Amino acid sequence: MRINSNYLKAGVAALALSFACGAQAKLNIFACEPEYAALAKELAPDAKIYAATTAMQDPHQVQARPSLIAKMRQADLAVCAGADLEVGWLPMLQMKSANAQVRSTDKGLFYAAEHTQTLDKLAQVDRSMGDVHAQGNPHLHFDPERLLEVAKALSAKMVSLDPDNRAAYESALADFSQRWQAAIAGWQSQAAPLKGKKVIAYHTSFRYLFNWLGMEQVGDLEPKPGLPPSTGHLASLQGRAGQGDVMAIIVASYQDERGANWLGERTGLPVVNLPMSVGGNDDAQNLFGLYDSVIHLLLGVNR
Template sequence: MRTSFKRLFACCALLLAPNAWALNLFACEPEYAALAQELAPEARIFSATTALQDPHQIQARPSLIAQMRRADLAICAGAELEVGWLPMLQMKANNPKVRDGLPGMFYAAEQVDTLDRLDSVSRDMGDVHAEGNPHLHFSPQRLLRVAQVLTERLAQLDPTNAEHYRANFDDFSARWLTAIPVWEAKAAPLHGQAVIAYHSSFRYLFDWLGVEQAGDLEPKPGLPPSTAHLAGLLALTEQQTIMAVVHAGYQDRRGAQWLAQRAELPVVRLPFSTGQEGIDSLFALYDAVLEPLLAHVGE
């Protein structure tokens, strides 16, 4: 008697709870899985990539296609970051919910002003992002704007739980807006520092904190560092004070090490996203990129 009563209670408690877990969310990159986790923690959230993979270069594997097929909402950076693999996934998954232009397909870059938009693109420019830099998750203000629009998208797709998503956004927003000035105060010594970095991966971080990227390890976007290009960067380090050579966790470190050794500079490897190395939230990610940079100020 007692057991069946307990069971009955369990059943009805389940019915009364918000059923937001009904949504299947497909994140192209872990930072958007982390954002989805803030807004819709009960949802089933899948990240197509990890922080240790290059989000420009992903294989449209069968496991990803299967996940895309069951998604109610796909959340991706956009601005052509996933142009090499997402259209293939969408086509093979054949899920009518996540077609471009429909509510189930969400591109973060479409919700904000991206940096470095190009009016025209030619092939000799390399693997550039014409719609601007898509690596916007290191811009705290842009990420907040993305969160706000994403909240309304969740509410649209799952109206029963609309107020639940909005309450989660308010909570995230409050914590995020409290954290921003703390990060800014902590990062103040980085203002005016110059680095050489790999790709424009940290463009928004540097823009936010007033760090100058004086050189890029890539001769052109998408091309690995060549010997001639590295020699040019070495010459640059003799003309300008450079704090460090910076690369993201997923990028090949050999070019950075070659240059750093010869120029006697530290190499700073920064995590590019959440989900690895104990970085379990966007807050932890921001902390984790500031610490190693601050360690080299004034060396």
């Protein structure tokens, strides 16, 4: 039987075309934290995105569960904060998932902290300091300018992994950058009354937010990073609050409120629970909502 070779060529061409369009390479993205799942969604709306943690979980301490291992095994790209935030759990996931693609930043591993300057890098660290962040503070998603730098680098990483869809990634980045920059201007003017305000907070979770808005954290509910507030430490914070210049006590959505509530009751200061990430409250459904909500909640206790 003879097959008309022109038909065959046409058929092969049609198949190739349908493969290119229909089965468009969609990146499979594993995000260590919900803020990076949200950022990936802005930059690659069609990608398959999985967030390993929620805003109600402590991102420093995560169980390397079988479901996480299975998700990482399928990933083309893993997006994490870096600066050692995930040092206690990501290496285990990488080892157990045995997915070479997300083992190295030369390939599909992306650390946000490698694409911007972190605050509070330490020259040297010893154990007496507690569970400190020697590579600088990794909670950088609360600095909108830094997050934009990360977005640019992340978009470039997506292009390098999936060059056929370069145009789509570039247009998503341009769209996000434009909306984000407009939002930054709005947030800065809304948050102007917060400038110079002092707070007591839990851990250095909002270090970048306070830095950006010109606020100051004058006390930390943690006596040392990673340790819960002790009675003696809370008493010293009560003394600090007694100076009368503290606006509020801040906890993040995943943190234990008990120490903050104890201090709030004794000092009369409001306790504000801020979403640590997207999904941390009903208003924080994407990165824009997260910033809107955090600023709204802080303005609500401003006095």
